[in-house]
Amino acid sequence: MNNFDKYAELLLKKCLGMKKGQPLVITSPIECIDFVRILAKQAYEMGVHDIYFDFTDSYLKSYQLLNFEDNEFENSLFFNKKIYDEYAKKDGAFLMLSAEESDVYKDVDSDKLAKANYISRTSRPIYKEKQGKYEVAWCIAMVSTEISSKKVFPNDEKSKERLWNEIFKACLVLEDNPLDAWDKKKENNKKNVNKLNSLNLKKLHYTNSLGTDFSVELGKGAIWCGADEEMPDGTPLIVNMPTEEIFTSPLRDSTEGIVYASKPLIYNGTLIDKFWLKFENGKVVDYDSEVGKDVLKTLIEFDEGSSYLGEVALVEYDSPISNSNILFYNTLYDENAACHLALGIGFPSCYENGVNMSKEELLEVGVNQSNEHTDFMIGTSDLRIVGTTFDNEEVIIFENGNFAWN
Amino acid sequence: MNNFDKYAELLLKKCLGMKKGQPLVITSPIECIDFVRILAKQAYEMGVHDIYFDFTDSYLKSYQLLNFEDNEFENSLFFNKKIYDEYAKKDGAFLMLSAEESDVYKDVDSDKLAKANYISRTSRPIYKEKQGKYEVAWCIAMVSTEISSKKVFPNDEKSKERLWNEIFKACLVLEDNPLDAWDKKKENNKKNVNKLNSLNLKKLHYTNSLGTDFSVELGKGAIWCGADEEMPDGTPLIVNMPTEEIFTSPLRDSTEGIVYASKPLIYNGTLIDKFWLKFENGKVVDYDSEVGKDVLKTLIEFDEGSSYLGEVALVEYDSPISNSNILFYNTLYDENAACHLALGIGFPSCYENGVNMSKEELLEVGVNQSNEHTDFMIGTSDLRIVGTTFDNEEVIIFENGNFAWN
Numbered sequence: 003m004n005n006f007d008k009y010a011e012l013l014l015k016k017c018l019g020m021k022k023g024q025p026l027v028i029t030s031p032i033e034c035i036d037f038v039r040i041l042a043k044q045a046y047e048m049g050v051h052d053i054y055f056d057f058t059d060s061y062l063k064s065y066q067l068l069n070f071e072d073n074e075f076e077n078s079l080f081f082n083k084k085i086y087d088e089y090a091k092k093d094g095a096f097l098m099l100s101a102e103e104s105d106v107y108k109d110v111d112s113d114k115l116a117k118a119n120y121i122s123r124t125s126r127p128i129y130k131e132k133q134g135k136y137e138v139a140w141c142i143a144m145v146s147t148e149i150s151s152k153k154v155f156p157n158d159e160k161s162k163e164r165l166w167n168e169i170f171k172a173c174l175v176l177e178d179n180p181l182d183a184w185d186k187k188k189e190n191n192k193k194n195v196n197k198l199n200s201l202n203l204k205k206l207h208y209t210n211s212l213g214t215d216f217s218v219e220l221g222k223g224a225i226w227c228g229a230d231e232e233m234p235d236g237t238p239l240i241v242n243m244p245t246e247e248i249f250t251s252p253l254r255d256s257t258e259g260i261v262y263a264s265k266p267l268i269y270n271g272t273l274i275d276k277f278w279l280k281f282e283n284g285k286v287v288d289y290d291s292e293v294g295k296d297v298l299k300t301l302i303e304f305d306e307g308s309s310y311l312g313e314v315a316l317v318e319y320d321s322p323i324s325n326s327n328i329l330f331y332n333t334l335y336d337e338n339a340a341c342h343l344a345l346g347i348g349f350p351s352c353y354e355n356g357v358n359m360s361k362e363e364l365l366e367v368g369v370n371q372s373n374e375h376t377d378f379m380i381g382t383s384d385l386r387i388v389g390t391t392f393d394n395e396e397v398i399i400f401e402n403g404n405f406a407w408n
Numbered sequence: 409m410n411n412f413d414k415y416a417e418l419l420l421k422k423c424l425g426m427k428k429g430q431p432l433v434i435t436s437p438i439e440c441i442d443f444v445r446i447l448a449k450q451a452y453e454m455g456v457h458d459i460y461f462d463f464t465d466s467y468l469k470s471y472q473l474l475n476f477e478d479n480e481f482e483n484s485l486f487f488n489k490k491i492y493d494e495y496a497k498k499d500g501a502f503l504m505l506s507a508e509e510s511d512v513y514k515d516v517d518s519d520k521l522a523k524a525n526y527i528s529r530t531s532r533p534i535y536k537e538k539q540g541k542y543e544v545a546w547c548i549a550m551v552s553t554e555i556s557s558k559k560v561f562p563n564d565e566k567s568k569e570r571l572w573n574e575i576f577k578a579c580l581v582l583e584d585n586p587l588d589a590w591d592k593k594k595e596n597n598k599k600n601v602n603k604l605n606s607l608n609l610k611k612l613h614y615t616n617s618l619g620t621d622f623s624v625e626l627g628k629g630a631i632w633c634g635a636d637e638e639m640p641d642g643t644p645l646i647v648n649m650p651t652e653e654i655f656t657s658p659l660r661d662s663t664e665g666i667v668y669a670s671k672p673l674i675y676n677g678t679l680i681d682k683f684w685l686k687f688e689n690g691k692v693v694d695y696d697s698e699v700g701k702d703v704l705k706t707l708i709e710f711d712e713g714s715s716y717l718g719e720v721a722l723v724e725y726d727s728p729i730s731n732s733n734i735l736f737y738n739t740l741y742d743e744n745a746a747c748h749l750a751l752g753i754g755f756p757s758c759y760e761n762g763v764n765m766s767k768e769e770l771l772e773v774g775v776n777q778s779n780e781h782t783d784f785m786i787g788t789s790d791l792r793i794v795g796t797t798f799d800n801e802e803v804i805i806f807e808n809g810n811f812a813w814n
Contacts, residue, residue, distance in 0.1 A: 046475040057438065059441060065445075065448050071457055074457055
């Protein structure tokens with residue numbers, strides 16, 4: 003097996019836990035057709051019969067966005083993803099292959115991008131609900147394309163091959179047995195997750211030299227999770243490949259203070275950089291950005307819930323992706339290089355019995371609801387996080403960017 | 409403009425007559441993404457807003473066919489083309505870019521291919537009806553892919569570029585002004601069409617040295633057509649690019665005698681070669697083939713109408729594609745190298761007032777009905793066709809493979 007074969011096997015077997023006869027949806031840039039053929043062939047060999055291929059192309063999408071008139075978005079089949087609901091109904095698995103090609107969209111109005119995004123997200127409510135509860139298998143993984151690799155390695159003629167190699171490295175594909183390597187990594191992650199859950203934390207207070215000084219509170223039922231998602235039938239999933247993070251959903255109305263981003267954010271294909279957000283009673287009440295302030299506004303005002311946090315995630319500054327010192331311009335990777343937060347919907351699986359709750363019930367216990375969920379990085383080498391337990395004891399969680407107890 | 413730009417302009421402006429604001433469906437092999445981007449960009453510049461991209465890949469399709477179980481075909485979204493009906497309803501234009509990649513399907517059961525084909529065809533009844541009446545603009549054109557070009561030029565390392573060049577040549581893209589060149593060609597074609605229509609033919613009798621000896625009759629309302637299709641609003645179309653043929657639909661029950669194919673036929677991706685068909689009262693009553701007899705059987709038995717003729721087409725043996733001496737393994741091109749017939753549905757536009765008739769009415773006047781329409785070549789350098797007019801006069805139509813009067 004070459005590295006592409008090994009990567010495909012990792013995604014299908016370890017991330018999605020594909021079963022015989024299970025339908026599969028593969029979303030991929032057209033440019034990666036060769037890798038999709040490898041995936042399809044392996045999936046069929048595993049006994050999959052029915053695969054739906056959802057091909058995308060940034061150039062075609064940007065042309066469409068530049069030319070669409072406002073009233074044509076709603077009914078457009080271009081951005082509509084209702085076919086996901088068809089496959090969610092029959093318990094299909096979903097593999098989303100992503101490449102960050104934001105530069106292609108530089109001439110497109112950010113409102114139009116947001117609108118297209120909104121249609122894509124809201125046109126598949128059944129999928130979205132099942133995805134949040136891990137009732138369908140899903141995984142987001144990166145692929146290397148001409149444009150996305152040039153962004154990461156602008157001066158390398160063989161940028162595409164080089165980015166593929168970084169993907170293989172970060173996903174442990176270069177190990178003798180990537181499947182075993184991920185079992186070991188998950189085991190280690192589990193130790194930190196168990197430690198955090200045993201602490202019974204009610205509050206986290208973040209500070210660093212950027213100026214970050216804010217706190218969030220956790221509900222009684224909050225659960226820390228990390229790369230050990232399970233479907234109701236017990237099938238283990240890895241929904242983000244790779245993943246280093248340990249995360250939970252904070253109480254929606256609890257965030258207070260100011261937080262500075264430590265890395266750039268790509269939203270709807272556009273760069274937001276050097277920004278801060280100020281929270282009161284959980285809600286963003288002020289913000290600024292040196293680059294892309296209008297796009298940041300679009301994100302925050304996307305809907306009611308997009309101005310509240312849905313996720314707090316802990317990632318050691320001394321992690322493989324962080325140590326690579328590569329800025330991937332892709333949240334999937336960059337979020338594994340630093341502690342982060344997310345504006346938008348929280349995770350039902352991060353709250354006790356949350357997967358059996360309705361949206362209204364989740365909101366009631368403090369898990370934020372939104373059609374948005376966007377991560378942004380806040381971790382630095384001097385980040386300190388002090389926790390307070392429900393017994394009002396203080397405990398240091400992070401010191402100098404890493405877990406205090408490791 | 410390079411040749412790709414010129415080809416794109418020809419297809420959009422001259423073949424489809426694209427109008428500002430008109431929706432567009434482009435079907436293309438994934439491999440031709442670069443050409444699709446050119447098409448899309450030009451279409452948007454012409455004022456098109458809404459394009460639906462229907463990408464195909466022979467490898468993925470063959471994997472799917474090899475692995476689908478029988479009961480999974482019906483509901484499969486893979487072969488379903490109902491989205492065409494959505495676009496037909498809003499008067500979209502349809503550009504089908506085709507490449508003959510039959511070799512990829514060599515391990516696939518011909519019944520499965522036929523089934524997938526059947527679903528594709530019958531899942532878009534509105535499109536099919538409007539297509540037949542030119543109520544939607546449509547065009548089939550060839551593109552060059554790795555596999556299809558290797559089939560045509562097996563020993564040429566640059567087969568893909570070479571086939572593109574043959575496409576440009578056959579479509580007059582290498583002329584200074586391809587759009588004007590097609591106007592001239594259509595004018596010339598029109599003269600032969602007018603001559604044939606003025607003859608008031610009721611019968612054609614074909615003979616050649618292969619052994620062909622058969623006749624077909626034409627109804628009183630039969631109309632000869634040739635590359636001058638028009639939409640109800642007067643927009644001229646070229647539905648097959650390129651096209652040399654002049655064609656009509658014969659009386660369904662009138663075919664008598666034996667006809668020998670003069671070139672191979674690719675059906676559902678499989679080769680049928682050196683075959684003959686024997687007709688009685690319009691219907692195929694016997695047949696044989698040296699290669700692909702089972703596939704020929706599938707075609708003839710596809711439905712009731714697929715054992716009757718829906719088209720007779722006249723092409724001079726001395727035509728550009730014929731003179732190129734290249735076998736393209738693609739009916740779109742090869743049909744322009746020789747006189748041919750088609751099993752399956754006839755053309756409403758080839759019968760007086762036919763576009764306003766229902767299927768039942770068309771069948772009543774003798775225009776065959778079917779979900780099938782497959783051309784096969786019968787023209788040779790010694791083909792002779794003798795016509796009989798409704799005034800019972802004999803007139804020689806073809807002599808030595810060409811129009812007798814040119």
